[in-house]
Each structure stands twice: as C-alpha cells, then as structure tokens.
Amino acid sequence: MLLIPCPHCGPRNDSEFTPGGEAHIARPDPQRAGDSEWGEYLYFRQNIKGAQHERWFHAQGCRRWFNVTRDSITHEITAAYRMGELPPAAR
Numbered sequence: 001m002l003l004i005p006c007p008h009c010g011p012r013n014d015s016e017f018t019p020g021g022e023a024h025i026a027r028p029d030p031q032r033a034g035d036s037e038w039g040e041y042l043y044f045r046q047n048i049k050g051a052q053h054e055r056w057f058h059a060q061g062c063r064r065w066f067n068v069t070r071d072s073i074t075h076e077i078t079a080a081y082r083m084g085e086l087p088p089a090a091r
C-alpha cells in the first residue's frame, strides 16, 4: 500500500487516486507549433529513473488534481503540492 499525501485531504490510500502522468508539461501555442513540436507535446513523456514530478487525481476524495514528487524506483513521495505551484525544490 502506498500512502499519497493529498494537499487538500492529507494522507490517503493509493486506491483512492488516479495517476495523471508527468507534471509541468508546457503546452505549445497550437498556431505556432510545428508538427514535430506538437507531436512531442502530445505523445512523448519522460520516464525518469528516480525522482519525478507527477499529476494525481483524488478520484475518491476531494476530486482535485495535484502534483507529487515521487521516486519511480522506491515510490517514496518527497513532496505533494497544489496545481499551479512549483515543486518545493524549485521555489
């Protein structure tokens, strides 16, 4: 069992959440982006071995999206922060 610390509700069982993939992906301007830039935005994600920033949805709780910094090897969560905020290390 993995406890995920929702910034709105506190720690909850991971069965209450839905993963949303990589966080902090900048959306390019669709009027200016070329096909390769737009395709990269839509389909390519990093798969970091170690600490990575992810989006999570608290589907069976507050029903809000938020970000988590999680180690992809150990599953240790070192930060949880609200949408629109930067990870604590980047502040």
Ligand SMILES: [Zn+2]
Pocket: 006, 007, 008, 009, 010, 058, 061, 062, 063, 064
């Ligand atoms: Zn919540």
